[in-house]
Amino acid sequence: MTNPQKFLYPKTIDEALEMLASPDSCPIAGGSDLSLQKSTSFTTFVDITRLPINGIIEKDEFISIGATSTFNDLDHPLVKNIANGLLSSAASKIMDTPLRHQVTVGGNIVGRYWWSSLPVVFLALDGKIVLQSKEETRTLTTDEFFEKRPVHIMSKNELVTEILIPKEVTNYYGDCQRFSVTEAAHSIVCIATSFKKESNVCSNVRIVAGNLIRSPKRLTDLEEMLEGKELTQELIDEISQEAGEKLEKIRNNEIASGEYRKEILKVLVKRALEGALN
Amino acid sequence: MEVKHLQKITIEINGEHKKFKIDPSIMLSDLLRENGYFGVKIGCRNGDCGVCTILLDGKTVKSCILYAAQAHERRVTTIEGLGDPLGIPHIIQQAFAETGAVQCGYCTPGMILSTLELLEKNLNPSDQEIKDALDGILCRCTGYVKIFDAVKLSAERLRGEN
Structure with missing residues (x-):
């Protein structure tokens, strides 16, 4: 203790x-x-x-989520509008109701809990993380923030104060697929995706895997396969077969083998993209 | 031997302002039980089972993973805060008793407080909404069927039916 x-x-x-x-x-x-x-x-x-960092508001080109907002606070009209409700829907499936009243967004992204899909979704939405210290305020992209362990990214005196989601992604397609043994159990594989879809052509594609290693990871090889292409069932089948092939070794955990998790990853990528067909 | 600094905190518990001098490492569930709120049960001490569930500013939280100091200047409701002080149960408590939703009773305070939070927002919940509202509390006796019946009966009565 x-x-x-x-x-x-x-x-x-x-x-x-x-x-x-x-x-x-x-x-x-x-x-x-x-x-x-x-x-x-x-x-x-x-x-x-008690700090004024628990609100969800519009701020210039972004939707700002205060760091002490809880997971249940993400059930908010501004958040529900983002990419088919990707973020609010993902948050509502993590843990249970009393814990979601308690667990905060800022704590969850700094803690980098392997089971949480929230960092995966923030990376898929091209979010920004605002850090404040006595000396300065700086904004990191989620690519930068999740690239290394928090100890190498933040100083002890820094506080995450808000997470910014670009308003541009509001009209994007988005989906988060997770796999867990039971509904309330920790997820062992998670996929989040967001992209712009115009005349069935996909752009600004982000496909992110999580719950496999400590930090979420963009599957850039899959993103390239989809970028600028027309979304078809054949292309989805092709992309999903490649899922996880370029990732470093997926380890076994106490619930499932690495091999099993890799197979599940392919299925989840397929499901996440198929939702955009309609 | 280490001498601990005691911290003064104030918590509104069931409508009464209470002052405490606490060891800052004490959990809220322990502080409440030490002060006679025995409806707050101790189970896993990990935030898994939910028998320590209370309302903090009207929202369910698990008090075994919440420091008492975090409740400073906030509003706590325990099961003792429901119903009439003369012994007349709250509508939800009555419904749990009538439907047979209570077996060993250990999870019941958490179930009832979760039901209260749900019905204060939504008097006509669907099965899925009831399931979501109760998902933080484990019951190993009832199989949840009678508990669902109790929530539905509570909702009916709070809507003025039945």
Whole structure:
């Protein structure tokens, strides 16, 4: 068990960043993961749930999702409009209702939980991650953010404050397919895709695999096969057969073998693309 | 021996403002039970089984994976907060009793609070919506059929029917 000695309750981002500058402090939002960790060196928990970073709003060319929005908060009209409801639908299938009230979007993308489909969907939607520290605010693409482990991307003093989804993708086709042993169980393979479809020709294609390794991974070989092409059943069959072939070895986990997960990956790619045929 | 700093927090529990001096590492489920709210059950302590479910600001959460300090200045409802203090049960509690939805009873507080959250938003839920609302609570006795009956009966009565 973790052993917090003190909780702090900042009301502003500046206050929170000041508190997080201390070497013994860490942010806590939902806390569902932090409370279950066996140990942590942090003794001061900075409760960031009172910060004004829990809203979902339109901001210039983006839809901004505050980092402390919970998974159930994604059941929001602005989010439901994005790519056939790709994001809200994916979030509604992760864990169960009480946990979705507790688990936050920011915590989930920083935690990089292997079972979560949310990072997979954010990468498929070409999202941006906004990070703030006392010194600066910077925006990373999801390609950059998920390329390396969080420890190599963020400094300890940085806080994820929002996730931006380009409004442009609102009218894209999108789908997320996941496979788990039971409906409420952790997913062992997940595919998310989004692309523009005009006169049945696909562009800006993103096909992302997840739950196979710790970070979501774009399947660029499949994206290239679809980019600029007319979507047909034959092409979908061809693309799905190639799924996972260029990925590094898919490992066995406690639920399924790597070989099995690779086969499932092909099926999910096929299903995700077939939805766009109609 | 390490001496822990005690932290002062305030929580509104079932409509009453309560002040506590807590060890910051105590979980909300333990704090509630230590203060007599025995309807909050302890099961897995992992956020899996849902028997510790309470309402935090009107939404179901699992109190075994929530630090008590996270509930500071927030509103908690436990099963003890439902019904009349004189002993008249809430409509949902009555429906659970009448339909035989309670066997060992260990999951019942979580089931009833989840039902309350659902019916406050939607008085005419579909089977799928009931299933989704109760998906965080495990019952190993009933097979859920009677629990679904109880939710439907509660909804009917709250709509003014039956």
